[in-house]
Amino acid sequence: MKCAIHPQLDAVSTCVDCGKGLCSECTDAYEFPICENCNMTRVGEEKGQITKNIVITIVFFIIGFYITMDTSIIGAIWIGYMFAGIPWGWSFLNKITPSIFLFLPLIGWVIYFLIKGLLSLFIGFIALPVKVYQIIRDSKRLQGISETFSNN
Ligand SMILES: [Zn+2]
Ligand SMILES: [Zn+2]
Numbered sequence: 001m002k003c004a005i006h007p008q009l010d011a012v013s014t015c016v017d018c019g020k021g022l023c024s025e026c027t028d029a030y031e032f033p034i035c036e037n038c039n040m041t042r043v044g045e046e047k048g049q050i051t052k053n054i055v056i057t058i059v060f061f062i063i064g065f066y067i068t069m070d071t072s073i074i075g076a077i078w079i080g081y082m083f084a085g086i087p088w089g090w091s092f093l094n095k096i097t098p099s100i101f102l103f104l105p106l107i108g109w110v111i112y113f114l115i116k117g118l119l120s121l122f123i124g125f126i127a128l129p130v131k132v133y134q135i136i137r138d139s140k141r142l143q144g145i146s147e148t149f150s151n152n
Pocket of ligand 2: 026
């Protein structure tokens with residue numbers, strides 16, 4: 001098999017996503033053997049995910065801010081911050097929630113969601129800055145990949 005990008009060179013590996021042949025230079029271009037096209041697709045998907053996370057955070061912040069706005073601006077910023085943390089506290093709890101809770105009757109579900117929502121509020125307080133850090137780190141990394149591409 002020949003390299004998909006350099007037809008004169010022999011392939012030493014195949015793209016993990018599409019199975020096209022890759023020469024040694026193309027194989028070493030990224031952390032694992034992946035062709036340029038598939039890598040760009042993954043970068044695009046990851047960018048979409050990052051954008052989604054930013055939108056979720058902002059929407060929750062605005063909800064919290066909006067319902068407290070009338071009392072005080074400082075208070076509204078705090079409540080906005082706490083609300084913005086809820087989805088990230090929630091997703092953290094999803095990772096550690098034992099699956100036994102999935103077999104609850106309806107009233108159990110209501111209590112489960114109330115407790116989980118409340119816990120999310122507190123965990124979100126820490127989970128939010130962690131998430132914001134991840135978003136910034138991932139966008140910087142993706143930006144680096146895009147720049148490598150435009151330099152080629
Ligand atoms: Zn590929
Ligand atoms: Zn190649």
